[in-house]
Amino acid sequence: xxxxxxxxxxxxxxxxxxxxxxxxxxxxxxxxxxxxxxxxxxxxxxxxxxxxxxxxxxxxxxxxxxxxxxxxxxxxxxxxxxxxxxxxxxxxxxxxxxxxxxxxxxxxxxxxxxxxxxxxxxxxxxxxxxxxxxxxxxxxxxxxxxxxxxxxxxxxxxxxxxxxxxxxxxxxxxxxxxxxxxxxxxxxxxxxxxxxxxxxxxxxxxxxxxxxxxxxxxxxxxxxxxxxxxxxxxxxxxxxxxxxxxxxxxxxxxxxxxxxxxxx
Numbered sequence: 016x017x018x019x020x021x022x023x024x025x026x027x028x029x030x031x032x033x034x035x036x037x038x039x040x041x042x043x044x045x046x047x048x049x050x051x052x053x054x055x056x057x058x059x060x061x062x063x064x065x066x067x068x069x070x071x072x073x074x075x076x077x078x079x080x081x082x083x084x085x086x087x088x089x090x091x092x093x094x095x096x097x098x099x100x101x102x103x104x105x106x107x108x109x110x111x112x113x114x115x116x117x118x119x120x121x122x123x124x125x126x127x128x129x130x131x132x133x134x135x136x137x138x139x140x141x142x143x144x145x146x147x148x149x150x151x152x153x154x155x156x157x158x159x160x161x162x163x164x165x166x167x168x169x170x171x172x173x174x175x176x177x178x179x180x181x182x183x184x185x186x187x188x189x190x191x192x193x194x195x196x197x198x199x200x201x202x203x204x205x206x207x208x209x210x211x212x213x214x215x216x217x218x219x220x221x222x223x224x225x226x227x228x229x230x231x232x233x234x235x236x237x238x239x240x241x242x243x244x245x246x247x248x249x250x251x252x253x254x255x256x257x258x259x260x261x262x263x264x265x266x267x268x269x270x271x272x273x274x275x276x277x278x279x
Contacts, residue, residue, distance in 0.1 A: 023266035024051030025251060026273040027244040029111075029145065029178045029198055029226035031056055032065055038072040041244070048245040051075055052270065054277065056111050056145060056178075058083040059090065063100060070105040077277065079108035079145050084115040087129040088122070094132040101140035107277035109137040110145025111178060116157040117149045127160060134168045143174040143276050148182070158186050162193075169193040174276060179228050180214060187214045191222060196276055198224040201234030201242065204253045215257050224276070225250055225269040 027045065032038070032055045045053060055066035055078040066078035080100035082090045100106045112133040114126050137144045146165070150157035165175060176196035180187065187197060197218050202208045215223075225247060227234075233242040234249040248262070251269075255262040273279070 023049075023263040024270060025049055025225065025247050025266050026052040026054075026270040027227060027247050028054050028176070028224045028269075028273045028277075029056045029200075030054070030229035030242075030244050031058065031062065032069040033230065034065055038069050042073050042076070045244040045247075048248055049266075050244050050247050052273065052279075053077070053244060054079065054107065054273070057081050058111070059086040060093070060096065063097065067100060067103060067105070071103075077105050077107045077279065078103075079110045080106055081108075081110040081112045081133055081145065082129060083111055084113055084126045084130070084147060085118065085120040088120075088125055090129060091125065094129065094136055097133075098136060098140060101136075101142060106142070107279060108143050108145050109133055109140070111147045112144060113147035114157045114161050115147060115149045116154065117151055123160075127164075130161075131164055134164060134173065137175075138168070138171055138173050143176065143278075144168070146175050146177045147179070148177055155186070158182060162186075162189055165190070165193055165195070176224055176276060178224075178226060179232070181208070181211055182214070183210060184214050184217055187217060191217075191219070196222045196224050196272060198226045199250065199254060200226055200228045201232045201238070201246070201250050203250060203257070204235040205238070206235075212257050215254060220268050221272060221275075223254075223265075223269055224272055225254065225265070 055069040057063035070078035148161045178198040180197040229242040
């Protein structure tokens with residue numbers, strides 16, 4: 016049986032649409048589960064076009080424009096091509112952008128260059144940034160480099176969310192001090208993800224976002240399946256349990272936070 020939240024609709028703040036899946040069907044299945052609002056996130060130029068098409072296909076849907084750190088080597092000197100998306104009223108963020116030293120599919124110096132250029136674009140078009148930050152378990156360099164860039168970004172008035180946050184409580188506090196929002200995914204339901212549950216308990220009510228990061232990271236009890244925004248209530252339920260509040264309260268808070276950050 017699927018969990019449904021109808022009294023307080025949920026805001027899915029980060030999923031990646033699939034061109035092989037009907038937008039209308041995806042939207043309806045999400046809505047049936049109580050997920051009223053959807054933000055389609057991007058990884059590169061092609062996926063930004065797809066996210067834009069999804070957002071334009073229905074009401075209560077928006078999109079972001081950006082390049083994931085895995086793909087930046089193919090997008091050098093292309094950042095300005097993404098500025099055109101900001102002219103679309105349904106474009107509410109720049110991202111996802113950031114650093115990934117875990118896989119390091121692109122060289123670090125290129126990741127840093129493109130990340131900084133996208134942050135400048137975000138300020139230029141006055142949109143918040145959706146940040147990806149991941150490092151190897153024994154290293155904190157990606158967090159250090161991300162923090163230094165975001166510190167300047169925030170000082171200039173930039174707003175941002177670190178999506179799918181999986182770092183330590185220490186780094187969470189550092190980012191929160193910059194004004195960060197933190198996005199929590201289905202990882203919070205994984206048995207070995209105590210660090211995410213620890214972080215969850217220190218996020219202020221007005222800085223918490225909820226997301227699936229579809230098609231990845233399906234929550235328990237859907238783990239192993241292709242993720243879907245309709246599974247967002249499972250994440251909300253776990254968050255509510257960990258924070259000792261009702262699911263409806265989590266829906267109310269996270270929806271309000273998403274609307275504030277993305278100026279909806």
